[in-house]
Amino acid sequence: MRVLCLVMALFLLLAAPLRAQDRFETLAAGLSGGFGAQVETVERLGALGDARALPLLQALGEGRLQKRADGTLLLEQDGTVVEAVAGTPAAPGETVRINNRVRAALRGALGRLQLVAPQEGARLQAADGLFRSRSADNIPLLEQALAREAAPLVRARMELALAASRLVAADEAARRQGIEILSGSGSAEARSLLLEARAANPALAAPIDAAIAAIDARLQIRQAAETVFQGLSLGSILLLAALGLAITFGVMGIINMAHGEMVMLGAYTTVMVQEGFRGVPWLAPWSLPVSVPAAFLVTAAVGVALERGLIRHLYGRPLETLLMTFGVGMILQQAVRLLFGAQNREVVSPAWMQGTLALPGDITVTQNRLWIILFALVVLGLAVAAIRFTRFGLEMRAVVQNRRIAATMGIRTGRVDAMTFAFGSGIAGMAGVALSQVDNVSPNLGTGYIIDSFMVVVFGGVGSLAGTMIGAFTLGIVNKLLEPWAGAVLAKIAVLVGIMLFIQRRPKGLFALKGRAAEQ
Amino acid sequence: MSATTAETPRLRPTRALILRGLLLAGLLILALLPLLNRLPPDHALHASDFIVSVSGKWMCYAMLALAIDLAWGYAGILSLGHGAFFALGGYAIGMHLMRLIGPRGVYGHPVLPDFMVFLGWTELPWYWWGFQFFPFALLMALAVPGLLAGLLGWLAFRSRITGVYLSIITQAMTYALMLAFFRNDMGFGGNNGFTDFKELLGMKLNTAGARAALFYAALLSLSGAVLLCRHLTRSKLGRVLVAVRDAESRVRFLGYSTVSVKLSVFVLSAMLAGLGGALYVPLVGIINPGEFSPGNSIEAVIWVAVGGRGTLVGALLGAFSVNAVKTWLTSFAPDLWLFALGGLFVAVTLFLPRGLIGLMRKGEER
Structure with missing residues (x-):
């Protein structure tokens, strides 16, 4: 049977546009006949499996098929x-009418013909439809379609549909074959099909x-992979938010x-x-790519103003700095609220x-999350570089290690301070560009991230960018691992408590600075 | 800690006298308020209901400020999570008030509060047991914040987490609690918290008599708290506290257990905050998870900073003055209030490191 089909398909494909x-x-000429003839014709066209019949049958269903007096x-x-058939322009004729019996036949024929439709999407849909409405009658049809199909994704779905149809076949060997193929798939639908079949086939x-x-x-593997991806996604967001803080x-x-x-x-x-x-x-x-440098410049400028104008006067008084910057945050938030309104602003994601x-193994990931992970890593790479x-990085490290010696070497420490703060703030701004893609843009966007960011930095180890990265991804993945059985809120609380306990054991975080710099 | 906060406030006798006089006058005015409220409305000295209820609230805030001042001003522990202790105390009393509603709820269940009936619960969770007794609820209002502070403080002080790290951890604590209390299945009313209270200790809550009683309870507690803190800060423990604040390792080397010193003051401070919350809830008639928000805690810190940390009068002054400005400003320009509060944070830290009390001392030292 299969060989025959193959031969037939080959024949159809190669030699026979003419014959076909x-x-x-x-x-097709039968479509202009009476209702009985129409039903027969529709069924035959469906069985023929010629994609050219598709527009014809669709037109028939939608009342767009007309006939001339001579039956053309x-x-x-x-x-x-x-x-x-010929495709040449013509004068309008009389609309071909159909009745409900024809409509029913059309539905079946269209479903079969979709399997050989030129558009990949239509074929995919048809295969999925047959998978759901499985019946032994579809087996030859699917085998036929499979023989012609080249697209791997559609092939996979067709094979699934075929296996599902075989499950309900009368022949036990076919059913066994179906089971075998289904066991190779990882879909929950196949699983429920098998459960159903188990009740019907005790043998x-x-x-x-x-x-x-x-x-x-x-x-399970797929779920684990998806959890890890979600964790990486959350981690990348945490990383972006925490990097500037780091x-x-x-x-x-x-x-x-x-x-x-x-x-x-x-x-x-x-x-x-x-x-x-x-x-x-x-x-x-291009608005999103342009936003990245724009956001960097805007927030870096705000950062310079903040550092030179206010924070500079409070060096050495961390608690006062904390309170003061909190106040600044309040003012910024309220200013934005008055300027832009308190409601959420929408940022449209570009098409790309x-x-x-879809990754192998039926794992699907959303593109924007993937881009954000990439973006986070690129920003991290740029920051490290x-x-x-x-030169700026060198001066920065020198000032951090020993401010006075650095000053005696001719480094303008005040300028370096301002630049460093602007750099960190600018990275925060770039994080904002990424966050606008996944979170609501509202004046209190930042408040949700500040505590998490501090936790990431403290967990990863103060002063270590690598620690920040590992901290962010660890927290992201742990959070997502806990979520299924604890719920989102409890998972978050558990992570917070976990970090508090972790700091007990390693007060300096995962990657503690060693040596003289750590003493200060 | 930095050296700029190094000294214990020592006022010159005359100024100390002025301050003490002001404090007493303030307390006296507060004590008279409910009586002035009884005067006919057209009387010159009539105090409106609004004034009375608002000053009752402020007294609870002042207790919170006092608690923060004790930890921050004297022991150098800047907690950004004291609002959580305040809210926990409030929730403890709130649970008692909920139990007292009894069958008068919307659903008329004899034991379960409305929100539990709404969630389809059939039994009271174990942690609600005993809250029908006022003394137990009051005990819990003190014990729960105290225990939480004890646990957190023990973990933190033991591993010598100080300064900013401690602040951030306490902030994370209140943030985590806020998230937790927002959950419905925690059994604390979720988003809506507790409200619609009926009575307390046999008094109907919405009567003038009950309001006056609660007002005096707050006033008495506040005065008691001030006296307690005053006694504490003037004792030997108080001096050790200040020493810990200014040079912790030196105190440790002298043989003091700085962990237990800090821990005891932190726990006491949390309990004070809890008491403040316990008084606050019957006065305002509602408690919800918003009280846990980190913003609340840090706002309370700024009261103390404005008044002048390290002085008890300063904490009271700050709580009353900032809240007075807030009430006044939000009534006609609510948009401006956050600017003003933010500006207060900036101005106080930059220009008034010792707060309003510091202004009075200007030129006295150095």
């Missing part, structure tokens, strides 16, 4: 009429149980409680850039960030 056209044409079929499309209980176990194992707090030792507001300002810069670009069509898709990406390899 013949059959298709002769068959005409197709009306968007107000113009063409000859259905096949053993292979079905084995298949279910195999599916469960795959499902520089201002970790390196400079400034407690900046307005850090969350810097993130918020970055998000609002994104909103502003987007609004500005809205009128210019060719610029609009939307949608999901700036500190390691640039």
Whole structure:
């Protein structure tokens, strides 16, 4: 049977546009006949599996198929009429009418024909439809379609549908085959199908149980992979939010409680850039990439003003700095609230960030989360490079290690302080751009992140960017691992408590600075 | 700790006398308020209901300020989570008030509060047992904050977590508690918290008599707290506290157990805050998880900073004056209040490190 099908398909594909056209044409002519003839024709066209029948049948269903007095079929499309088979323009004719019996036949035929439709999406949908409405009658149809199918994704779905149909076949060997194929898939749908089949086939209980176990194992792996991805996603957000803090707090030792507001300002810069670009069509898709440097500059400028204007006067008094910057954060928040309103602002994701990406093993990830993970890593890389390899980074490290010696070497420590603080603030602004994609942009956007950020920095080890990264990803993944059985809020609380206990054992965090710098 | 906060406040006798006089006058005015409220409304000295209820609230805030001052001003422990102790005390009394509603709730259940009936619960959770007795609830209002502070403090002080780290941990604590209390299945009314209280100790809560009684209870507690703190800070323990604040390791080397000194004052401070909360809830008639928000705690810290930390009068002064400005400003320009509060944070830390009391002392030393 299969061989025959293959041969037939090959035949159809290679040699026979002519012959197929013949059959298709002769068959299609039947559509202009009476209702009985129409039903027969529709069924035959469906069984023929020629994709050209698809527009014809669709037109019939939608009342767009017309016929001339001589029986020639005409197709009306968007107000113009063409000859259905030849495709040449023609004068309009009489609409072909159908009744409910024809409609029922059409539904079945269309479902089968979709399997060979030229659009991949349509074929995918058809395969999924057959998977759900499984019946032994579909087996030859699916086998036929599979033989022609080239797209791997569609093939996989068709195989699943075929296996599902085989499960309800009369032949036991076919059912066994179906079970085997289903056990190789990792979908919850296949699992429920198998459960159903198990009740119907007591004789096949053993292979079905084995298949279910195999599916469960795959499902678990997939779930674990998705949890890890979610954790990485949360971790990347934490990393972005905490990275700036790791520089201002970790390196400079400034407690900046307005850090969350810097993130918020970055998000609002994104909103502003987007609004500005809205009128210019060719610029609009670039609003997000442009927002990144814009947010950096805006928040860095605010950072310089804050450091030079206020924080500088409180060096050496961390508790006062904490209170003062909290006040600054309040003022910034209220200012933004008055300027932009308290309601959430919407930031549109560009097309290349939307949608999901399917990874092998049925794992799907949302694109924007993936971009944010990448973005976080790039920003981290840039920050590390700036500190390691640039003149500014060198001066910064020198000032942190020994301010007075650095000053005697001719480094303008005040300027370095301002630059470092601006750098940390700017990174917070860039974090805001990323957060605008996943969170509501509102004036209190930052307050939700400030405590988490401090926890990440303290957990990872103050003064260590690598520690911040590992801390952020660890916390993100632990949070997501706990979530399924503790709920989002309890997971968060558990993480907070866990960090408090962790600090007991390692007060300096995961990656403690050693040596003289740690003593200060 | 830095050296700028180094000295114990020592006022010159005359100024100390003025301050003490002001304090007493303030207490006297407060004591007279409910009586003035009874005067006919057109009388020149009539105190409106609003004034009475607001000053009752402020007295509870003042207890919170006192508690923060004790920990921060004297022992150098800047807690950004004292609002949590305040709220826990409030929740303890709130639970008692909820139990007293009894069958008068909307659903008319004899034991369960409305929100539990609403959630479909059939039994009172174990942690609600005993709250029908006022002494137990009052004990819990002190014990729960005290125990929490004890646990947190023991963990933190033992591993010598000080300064900013401690502040952030306490902030995380109140944040975590806020998240927890927002959950419905915690059994504390979730988002809405507790409200619609009916009576306390046999008094109907919305009568003038009950309001006056609660007012005097707050006044008495506040005065008691001031006396207790005054006694404490002038005792030997108080001096050790200040020494710990200014040079902890030196005190340790002298043979004091700084952990137990700090721990005891932190616990006491938390209990004071809890008492403040316990008085606050019957006065305002509502408690919800918003009280745990980190912003509340840090706002309370700024009261102390404005008044002048390290002086008991300063804490009271700060709590009353900042809240007075807040009430006044939010009544006609609510948008401005957050600017004013933020500006207060900046101005006080930059220009008034010792608060309003520091202004009075200007030119006295150095």
